[in-house]
Amino acid sequence: MAAGIAIALFAGSGIAVAAVSSASAHTPAINSDCTGVHVQAWDYNDTVVNTVSVTITGGNPDGSDRVENRTFGATFDEWFYFADPSIAWSFSAQIDAPDGTNGTEWDYGWSDTTKGCSTPDIGVTATQCMHKGDLATVTATISPLDPSHAYTVRLTGTNGYDSGDQPVQTTSYAWPDLDPGFEYTATLTDTTSGLSDSDTVLAIGCPEDPxxxxxxxxxxxxxxxxxxxxxxxxxxxxxxxxxxxxxxxxxxxxxxxxxxxxxxxxxxxxxxxxxxxxxxxxxxxxxxxxxxxxxxxLLPCPVRFSVDVTGVSCTSTNGVPNGSISWNTTTLVPGRSYTLTVVQNATAPGDPTPTVYTTALTPATSSTWSDTLTAFPAGSYTVAITDTTTPGGPQSSTIVQLLGCPTQVEVSIDPAQCSVPGGSASITASVTGITPYRQYVITLLENGVVAPVADNPQPPQGRVDSNPIVVTWNNLKPGVSYRVLVVDQALPDIKAAADITLKDCPGNPGVFLTQPQCTVLTVSTITVGVNKLIVGETYTVTVTKTSDGSPVTGVPAQTITATQPSASLQFTDLPVGTNYTITVANATKTLTASGTIQLILCDLPTLAYTGASTMTPTMAGLGFLQFGLVLVGISLVRRRSGAREV
CATH class of the missing domain: 2.60.40.10 (Immunoglobulins)
Structure with a gap:
């Protein structure tokens, strides 16, 4: 009956209980909950050694069974706690008392598997500050608690706030009057099982002006x-x-x-x-x-733009530079920023390139931008407009060459006169005193009008950097007047000219041959007359055989240096009975003339003979013979006394 009463006492408590009869006053009790095994014994014989053994399956940290052994006398009361009360555990407990019948009469054992303890659950919220100076309240919401367990709740904050442990058995708890803007952590602890839970909330700060x-x-x-x-x-x-x-x-x-x-x-x-x-x-x-x-x-997107740049070179004749640079663009984007720079380019590698002018539109108010800069000296310049709204913007640049101030030029002419009949002449003009890179127009005038020289190389136009400028015109007309006119293109009032009248072409010389009388001698003389000579020219007169053009042995060519338009000469000792060609040519063989003549051998009279007589010549025949000898003598005398005209 006593054992039944003991079991009834623990019914409905969630605790597993085992008890034995109280006969002979031995009263054991073994119970368990989610936290551990509770072993109790009363009224045992304290004159013997009583023992308690508890085995918890897998209860050691390494997973092996945990075995606990105890000895006691009259009473025993001890809890054997599980390592983790949140999980289920299997156990067995044994109480041994050796003083009973057969030493086992008062022994008692119990085995069971527990359920894990419920982990407490807590969640927290915080009121949000709506106005500066307001305080916050943190409220904890707690899951239903086990009435058989004891609990505490505690709130800590990142600002150092600590409420301390507060006992709780309700499902909510609040902490008012907290500083907003900090995090608060509420911790709920089951002091019976040792299990706990926590939650953190930010007590949002009061609004600020962003x-x-x-x-x-x-x-x-x-x-x-x-x-x-x-x-x-x-x-x-x-x-x-x-x-x-x-x-x-x-x-x-x-x-x-x-x-x-x-x-x-x-x-x-x-x-x-x-x-x-x-x-x-x-x-x-x-x-x-x-x-x-x-x-x-946000600005409009950039676009690629173009700029018209114009350079006007110096027009000053007093040496003071007055060159100008003008620019104009109509494709800018209003609202974007642009910068214009003028950089003087280097004249040689390594020379500095200074920026001589800069201006900007920050920002542009229209799509058009134009201006003119003055007083620029001669030189090469780069004019650039860059979109500087953001790095790497588009750019348009142009190189402008400004020329030096104008100077008075001079022109000289060197003619090449016509040298052959029907030929042409040429003139070479040298223009000096030019300003490098200025633009000049060079024109040839023929009898006051532009010469028709379309087939000839044209003179250089535009920028010229050579000094002097040399121009040659070919195929010009002999005997005609020409003018070379040079004009500064930018300043037409600055000009120079040179005039020349070309000579007529020379003519071929004339040859006049005097035909001598027939002769009974073996050699004879040719008299040559030449006219239409050019004074100062040297001519060569040659005699050749007409039949094959070969020279006559022993008869050399003769030269004439003309001091007047006509001259005469003789060739002697020419064998008779032959045709001869006499040729006159100047030194370049461009002026020539020729003539042909035959030296004739006279027929002698025939003496009459009768039969085969060998009579001596008659007196009449001797007379004819003597007359012929006289003619020969006279001819020799005239040949030796003949004059040569040069």
Whole structure:
């Protein structure tokens, strides 16, 4: 009956209980819950050694069985706790008393498997500060507790707040009047099982006035046709809900970016159309307050533009440079910034290239930009306009050459006269005193009008850097007057000219041969007359055999240096009975003339004979013979006394 009463005492307690009869006053009790095994014994014989043995399956850290052995006398009371009360454990417990019948009468054992203890559960919330100066309240929500266990709750904060352990058996607990803006952690502990749970909440700080930092990413020449509005909002309260919005001045729905502040600042970028004006707003969702930024404008995208650059060289005749550079463009993008620079180019490798002028439009208010700069000295310049709105913007550049101030030029002519009948002449003009790189127009006039020299090389036009300028015209007309005219193209009043009348072409000489009488001698003389000679020219007169053009042995060529238009000479000792060609030629053989003559042998009279008589010649025959000898003698005398005209 006593054992039945003992079991009834523990019924419904969630504790496993075993008990034996109280006969002879031996009362054992073995019970367990989720935390461990409780072994008790009363009224045992203290004159013997009683023992308790408890085995917990897998109870050691290495997974082996945990075995606990104890000895006792009259009473025993001890808890054997599980390593982790949150899980189920299997155990066996044995109480041995040796004083019974057969030594086992009062022995008692019990085995069971427990259920793990329920882990306590806690969650916390915090009120959100709506106005500066408000305090926060943290409230813990606790899961239903085991009435047989004891519990405590404790709140700590990152600001150093500590409530200490507070006993609790309810399903909620609150801590009022806390400083907002800090994290608070509530810990619920089952002091019976040792199990605990915790939760952390941010007591969101009071609202602050945010600050905007806005930068713009303008679109680039070769990139996508879009810009970006980059926003950094600072002065935020961690944990508060915000919405950043981009609002276009052109209308339409704003672009929203909601977020929860994880720190005091937040950054994002909005894609936006170039050329638009935008405002950024930030909304504090909790108190529905918002703030607007100042308007910002994305510039239109850059375009490739062209610039017309014109250089006007010096026109001053007093040596003071007055060159100018003008530019004009109509393709700029209003709102973008541009810079113009004029750089003097190096005249030799390694020379400096100074920037001699710079100006800017920041920004351009129209698509047109033009101006003129004056007083530039001679030189080469690079004029460049660059879109400087963002690095790497497009650029247009032009090189301009400004020439030196004009000077008076001079012209001289060197003719090459006609040297052959029916030929042509040429003239070479040298232009000196030019200014390097200035532009000159060189023209040949024939009898006052532009000469028809289309088939000849044209004189250099435009920029000339050689001094002097040398120009030659060929195939000109002999006996005609020519003028070479040089004009400064920029200043036509600065000019120079030279005139010349070309000589007529020379003619071929004339040859006149005097035909001598026939002769009975073996040699004879040819008299040559020459006219149409050019005074100062040297001519060669030769005699050759007409039949084959071969020279006559012993008869050399003769020369004439003309001092007047005509001359005469003789060739002697020419064998008779032959045709001869007499040729006259100047030194270059461009002027020639020739004639042909035959030296005739006279027929002698025939003496009459009768039969085969060998009579001596008659007196009449001797007379004819003597007369012929006289003629020969006279001829020899005339030959030796003949004069040669030169």
């Amino acid at each position: 600050v905007f930092d806005i930068t713009l990413t303008q679109c680039t020449l070769d990139g996508p046709a879009e810009g970006f509005v980059n926003v950094t909002a600072s002065g935020l309260v961690p944990g508060r809900n915000y919405v950043l919005s981009l609002i276009s001045a052109a209308g339409g729905a704003p672009t929203d970016t909601p977020f929860v502040a994880a720190g005091p600042s937040y950054s994002t970028s909005f894609s936006a159309n170039p050329g638009g004006t935008y405002t950024v707003s930030i909304l504090d969702v909790s108190d529905n307050t918002s703030k607007l930024s100042n308007p910002v404008t």
